[in-house]
Amino acid sequence: MNRILILAGLASLALCAWVLPLIVSDYVVRLLIMVCINIVLVGSMCLANGFTGVFSLGQVGFVAIGAYVSGILSLSLADKASYLPDLPMFLAHIEMATLPATLIAGLVCAAIAIVVGLPLMRLSGHHVSVATMGFMIIVNVVIINADSFTRGARTFTGVPTDMTLPWVVGWAVLAIFLLARLIYSPIGLALRSVREDVIAAQAVGLPVLGTRLLAFSFGAFLAGVGGSLYGHYLGSFSAQTFFFPLMVSLITMLVLGGMSSLSGVVTGVIVVTALSEMLRNLERGVHLGPVSIPPLFGASQVVLGLLFILVMIYRPRGLFEDREISSVFKRRKQRSNS
Amino acid sequence: MVFKSLSRTALFGVAIAACVAGQASAADPIKIGGAFNLTGGQASLDGPAKNGAQMAIDAINAAGGVNGRPLELVVYDGKTDPAIITSLASQLINSDKVSAVIGFSDSDPVLALGPTAQKAGVPFVAVGATSPKLPDQIGDHMFLACFGDNTQAAVGASFAITELKAKTTYVLEDTANEYATLLSKYFRETFEQLGGTVLGRDTYKTDDKSFAAQITKIKASAQKPDFIYVAATPDTIGLIVRQIRQAGLKQPIVGGDGYDTPLLLEVAGAAANNVYYTTHSFITETSTGAIKTFYDAYKTAYGTAPENAFAALGYDAAMLVADAIKRAGSDDPAKITTALAETKDLPGIAGAISYAAGSRIPVKGVTVVGVKDKALYKAAELVPTFVPAP
Incomplete structure (x- = not known):
């Protein structure tokens, strides 16, 4: 029964993804694409930050690596010759389609995460936050200085902009599916026990470092994939695109929805995107019959900040806390049965 | 009650006004x-x-x-x-x-x-x-x-040669910024094309706070440059100018429209004397x-x-x-x-x-602004004769 429901849901989602771009405006399609990409990015953070208790602030570093790796691989040969003349031979003659470039970007990020994670995942609490933030800053500096690969501080441009709605919906569904399989499995239980009590987890024989490293590197893989999608959505970006502002906006979505809930991830992304777009359009001034409010640019950020404070006061663990939509349904069913 | 009806009338008035304005x-x-x-x-x-x-x-x-x-x-x-x-x-x-x-x-x-x-x-x-x-x-x-930056860099170079009578320069550039990197490149190309000599070149990053290492190298160079070209962004230029003057270097400092910020005079103060920059327009009272x-x-x-x-x-x-x-x-x-x-x-x-x-880049005159006694003045307005390719 459940499986049929899920399949039906997926089928209707696929149908929507194909049909919607024909009906609604290009602007709405763009917003939906951004929502899907952000689901991948925020999903990549929930694994380590929410379920494993490793509050990483460095995820944006992996997003940056993903975007640049995939960008370098998929740039056309002509653009490569003019934008990146000093690329080493083995890269200068490669022109890849978006899909393999995205997968390679994810794998590169996962590999880097294992190297970086080996020392960092030994840390706990806010130490790990500061250390991972350091990683993000290092990535930023390396991008700015690795001129021949990244054009340094200059805008990296010419990346094919081939993100369509069905494509990103597919990635978002795949990301959530993979995360759900991992989180609601014995491995997921191990992640949560490491989060709840390190000593107890060790006492029952769980390798704390290994468990954290798994969450961190799988999250990095997804971040790399998301970074590649984001890069192919924007077409041009620079090192500044992947820095503190992006980190803050991703963490806002994560914390608002609930860090240890996949439903929370999806809800957080949708709520924050919808609210900020609504407010962004409202701040341009409103004419409602007799009432007209002059434009107040910047007001949207203020209102969004206030809303965020209110949510943190009344629901400090996010909208969904650690529950899922499916578990809410189950509880109702149990209640109605009894 | 009176107040309420008053406010209603007022609202009605606003509504009519808004409708009329809307039409x-x-x-x-x-x-x-x-x-x-x-x-x-x-x-x-x-x-x-x-x-x-x-x-x-x-x-x-x-x-x-x-x-x-x-x-x-x-x-x-x-x-x-x-x-x-x-x-x-x-x-x-x-x-x-x-x-x-x-x-x-x-x-x-x-x-x-x-x-x-x-x-x-x-x-x-x-x-x-x-x-x-x-x-x-x-x-x-x-x-x-x-x-384009190639035009203003060219004007910077020809201004230095014709007005400052300079033959040699030393270039300092911010490599963390596309604008500054390109500006420096265009400047060096034009200056050498017009017969000048670039004695040396050094780099820094936007967030740097001390430029002592770079300045010491300029001071130590065997031949003293006639002026220093600094390709900088608005947030650092004041600091650089002040540190160059503190080190005892009195040569003119030349740069681009990144200098067009109140910070130049606020941060550098009297040290900003003998600074020249190319910009779009000189607007004052x-x-x-x-x-x-x-x-x-x-x-x-x-x-x-x-x-x-x-x-x-x-x-x-x-x-x-x-x-x-x-x-x-x-x-x-x-x-x-x-x-x-x-x-x-x-x-x-x-x-x-x-x-x-x-x-699709306009051909335009470039304004050169100079600093004297903590005040800006229009030093020249030039159209470059040679402009490097973008």
């Missing part, structure tokens, strides 16, 4: 998109640019509009965020269906918006972005409203003619003097598009693009604008 301005305006980063890192450039553009639109409408129709500037805030900029690009082009777009003062946001406008065939005039590569990177609907009119109108409209040259560039960009619409005799984007490319000797606050055949 008056609904005479089918021609929409021009205004894409500016009004918040975030680039607000200090785009805010004045937007004010200037709005002032131009208001002035045109007060004089009866273009082809009998008023203009409307549809403003969006890009928030210095590329994802938002791509969204607003789609809103401007596909939802508001603007006839042309003006905006932005940096190449990053221009590259985020440009492809959408290019794909839809809508002309896009960048207000303050100076990278001469932009029109070729984006396509035939992309125009710059100000000179003592200016005359059209610039003076602009200065006064800006002060009346916004309660402050034009913050920097970007206010003038915003004004010029809006005037440029309005002029093209007038000559095209239509709000059709394709015709406006054609008319824009044929712009000739359009007077502007930041210099007259002409586009040479096939080029």
Whole structure:
């Protein structure tokens, strides 16, 4: 029964993804694409930050690596010759389609995460936050200085902009599916026990470092994939695109929805995107019959900040806390049965 | 009770006024998109640019509009965020269906918006972005409203040779910034082309606070440079100038429009003497003619003097598009693009604008501003003889 429901849901989602771009405006399609990409990015953070208790602030570093790796691989040969003349031979003659470039970007990020994670995942609490933030800053500096690969501080441009709605919906569904399989499995239980009590987890024989490293590197893989999608959505970006502002906006979505809930991830992304777009359009001034409010640019950020404070006061663990939509349904069913 | 009915009457009055106003301005305006980063890192450039553009639109409408129709500037805030900029690009082009777009003062946001406008065939005039590569990177609907960095670097070089009688220079550049990197490259090319010698070259990063290592190297060089060319961004230039003077180097310091910030005098103070920079326009209380009119109108409209040259560039960009619409005799984007490319000797606050055949970067005079006794003065206005390729 459940499986049929899920399949039906997926089928209707696929149908929507194909049909919607024909009906609604290009602007709405763009917003939906951004929502899907952000689901991948925020999903990549929930694994380590929410379920494993490793509050990483460095995820944006992996997003940056993903975007640049995939960008370098998929740039056309002509653009490569003019934008990146000093690329080493083995890269200068490669022109890849978006899909393999995205997968390679994810794998590169996962590999880097294992190297970086080996020392960092030994840390706990806010130490790990500061250390991972350091990683993000290092990535930023390396991008700015690795001129021949990244054009340094200059805008990296010419990346094919081939993100369509069905494509990103597919990635978002795949990301959530993979995360759900991992989180609601014995491995997921191990992640949560490491989060709840390190000593107890060790006492029952769980390798704390290994468990954290798994969450961190799988999250990095997804971040790399998301970074590649984001890069192919924007077409041009620079090192500044992947820095503190992006980190803050991703963490806002994560914390608002609930860090240890996949439903929370999806809800957080949708709520924050919808609210900020609504407010962004409202701040341009409103004419409602007799009432007209002059434009107040910047007001949207203020209102969004206030809303965020209110949510943190009344629901400090996010909208969904650690529950899922499916578990809410189950509880109702149990209640109605009894 | 009385109060309540009073307020109701007032509300009714406001409603009628609003309706009347709504009808008056609904005479089918021609929409021009205004894409500016009004918040975030680039607000200090785009805010004045937007004010200037709005002032131009208001002035045109007060004089009866273009082809009998008023203009409307549809403003969006890009928030210095590329994802938002791509969204607003789609809103401007596909939802508001603007006839042309003006905006932005940096190449990053221009590259985020440009492809959408290019794909839809809508002309896009960048207000303050100076990278001469932009029109070729984006396509035939992309125009710059100000000179390219190659032009201002060339003027910097020829000013040093003719006015400062310099033969040798030392170059210091900010490698963490595209603008500064390119400016330095163009400067060195021109200076050597004109017969000067670059004795040495050193680099720093935008966030650096001490330039002692670089300055010591300049002091230690066997041959003393006649002047120092520093390709810098607004946030560091004050500090660099002060440290160079503290180290006892008295040579002139020359640079680009990154110096066009109040920070130069605020941070460097008396040390800023003998600094020269190339920029778009020199606007002060003592200016005359059209610039003076602009200065006064800006002060009346916004309660402050034009913050920097970007206010003038915003004004010029809006005037440029309005002029093209007038000559095209239509709000059709394709015709406006054609008319824009044929712009000739359009007077502007930041210099007259002409586009040479096939080029979408204006040929413009460059203003050189100098510093003397903690005050700015206009040192020269030059059109370069040699301009390096972008």
